[in-house]
Amino acid sequence: MAGGEDDAAALGGRDAGAGAAETGVAARAYLDENDGGAVAHDEIDLAAAHAEIARQQPLTVTREVGLRPRLGFAPACHGGIVGFCLHLREMTEESAALYVVPTPLGNLGDLTARAADVLRAVAWVAAEDTRHSAPLLKHVGATARLMPAHRHNENEAAARIVAHLQAGESVALVSDAGTPGISDPGARIVAAVRAAGCRIVPLPGPCAAVVALSAAGLADAHFLFYGFLPAKAGQRREALAELRAQSCALVFYEAPHRIRETVDDLAAVLGERTLVIARELTKLYESIHSGPLREAGAWLDGDANRQRGEFVLVVSGAGPAGGSGDGERALALLLEEGLPVKQAARIAAALSGESKNALYAAALRLREGAAPS
Ligand code: SAM
Numbered sequence: 001m002a003g004g005e006d007d008a009a010a011l012g013g014r015d016a017g018a019g020a021a022e023t024g025v026a027a028r029a030y031l032d033e034n035d036g037g038a039v040a041h042d043e044i045d046l047a048a049a050h051a052e053i054a055r056q057q058p059l060t061v062t063r064e065v066g067l068r069p070r071l072g073f074a075p076a077c078h079g080g081i082v083g084f085c086l087h088l089r090e091m092t093e094e095s096a097a098l099y100v101v102p103t104p105l106g107n108l109g110d111l112t113a114r115a116a117d118v119l120r121a122v123a124w125v126a127a128e129d130t131r132h133s134a135p136l137l138k139h140v141g142a143t144a145r146l147m148p149a150h151r152h153n154e155n156e157a158a159a160r161i162v163a164h165l166q167a168g169e170s171v172a173l174v175s176d177a178g179t180p181g182i183s184d185p186g187a188r189i190v191a192a193v194r195a196a197g198c199r200i201v202p203l204p205g206p207c208a209a210v211v212a213l214s215a216a217g218l219a220d221a222h223f224l225f226y227g228f229l230p231a232k233a234g235q236r237r238e239a240l241a242e243l244r245a246q247s248c249a250l251v252f253y254e255a256p257h258r259i260r261e262t263v264d265d266l267a268a269v270l271g272e273r274t275l276v277i278a279r280e281l282t283k284l285y286e287s288i289h290s291g292p293l294r295e296a297g298a299w300l301d302g303d304a305n306r307q308r309g310e311f312v313l314v315v316s317g318a319g320p321a322g323g324s325g326d327g328e329r330a331l332a333l334l335l336e337e338g339l340p341v342k343q344a345a346r347i348a349a350a351l352s353g354e355s356k357n358a359l360y361a362a363a364l365r366l367r368e369g370a371a372p373s
Helices: 004-013 016-030 047-054 113-121 130-140 154-166 187-195 208-216 233-243 256-270 293-301 326-336 341-352 356-370
Strands: 039-042 062-075 081-093 097-100 124-127 145-148 171-174 199-202 223-228 249-254 274-279 287-292 311-315
Touching: 097 154, 097 187, 113 130, 113 171, 124 130, 124 154, 130 145, 145 154, 154 171, 154 187, 187 199, 208 223, 208 249, 208 274, 208 287, 208 311, 223 233, 233 256, 249 256, 256 274, 256 293, 256 311, 274 293, 287 293, 326 341, 326 356, 341 356
Parallel strands: 097 171, 097 199, 124 145, 124 171, 223 249
Antiparallel strands: 039 081, 062 081, 249 311, 274 287, 274 311
C-alpha cells in the first residue's frame, strides 16, 4: 500500500496547490466530530487544508493544550491513495484575551482571515482612532463596541481593557494602520494587561518596516528598526551620528513634510550607502526606489510626487569604511603584527569607536585577501 512518504513525494512532484487541495478534502473527511479542533501540522504541505480547518476554531474561549498525532489514508482523485499525518490540537476552555491585531497599511485585502475572525469574535475593539477603525469593522461585519486607546489615554485605556478582560470579555487592540506598538500606541496597554495576569494573543500581519525590508534587497544580514527620527534637525543628526557605526541595515519611518531634510541628514551623517525609499506601500501609488544615498535628494527633487505619501527609509549598514577609516587602518596594522582576527577586531573597535562586528567581518576579508591562492 502507498505510504505517507511515497504519497508526499508524489504530491511534491505535482502542482502543489492541487495536491494541498486534494489532501485537504481527505483531511476534512477524516476529522470526526470530536476532532473539531484545528490541524496544526502535518508531514506534507497542507497549507490549504490548515487554513480551511483552522478557521473552524472558536477564537475567544479555547486554548491549545497539546498536539495529538493521527495517521490516515484517503483516496486520491488519480486513483491512488494519499497518506497523511495530522497533529490535531486539543482544545480547552480558556479565559478572555487581549488580541493584538495588525490592520492593513492601505490595501484592505491585507487584513488576514484570522484578524477578521478576531474582530468579529471579540466584545470590544480598542482603537487608536475609533472613527478611523469603524469602517474596517463594518467591512468585516464586526459588531464589537469601540473604545479609544491612543497615545494620550493609554493608561486609562489599559485599566479599562483589564477590567473587561477580568469580566470575561475579549478585546482586540488595533492602531490606524499596521501593527500596534510599532511606532504606534499599544506597548503600555500590553504591559498593563500582562501585569494584571491576563492573556495576550498577538496576531501576525502588516507592518510597514517589514514590508519595506522584504523589498529592499539589501545584503545586510541584520537590521535595526529605529522608527521616527527626532523632528528637530540637531537632534536628528545626533541620533544619526550614534547609528553611524552600525553594520546592520537601518530602518526609519518618515512623514512627507520631513522626508527631504531627513534624506539630506542621512547623506551628511552616514556618507556613502545604499538608500531604499519605500513610499505608499500596498497603495495605488506604491513606489520603491533604491540607489546611492548621496543621490537620493536629487532623485526626490526630480518629481514632486516622490515626496508625497508615507515613507519607510532603509539604509544599508556601515561597511568597514562606513566609519572614519581609523578602525580599518588600525585593523590592518594589528593583523600585520600577527594578532588573531577576533583580538584585532576588538582592539581596532576600542581604538576607533567603530562596530566590532563590522571590523571583524573586515578582518576576515583582509585575511582572505592576504591568503595565498
Ligand atoms: N504601526 C505601523 C506599522 O506597523 O508599520 C506604523 C505606524 S507609524 C504611526 C506610521 C508610519 O509608518 C508612517 O509615517 C510611515 O513612515 C510608515 N508607514 C505606514 N504605512 C505606510 C505605507 N503604506 N507605506 C510606507 N510607509 C508607511
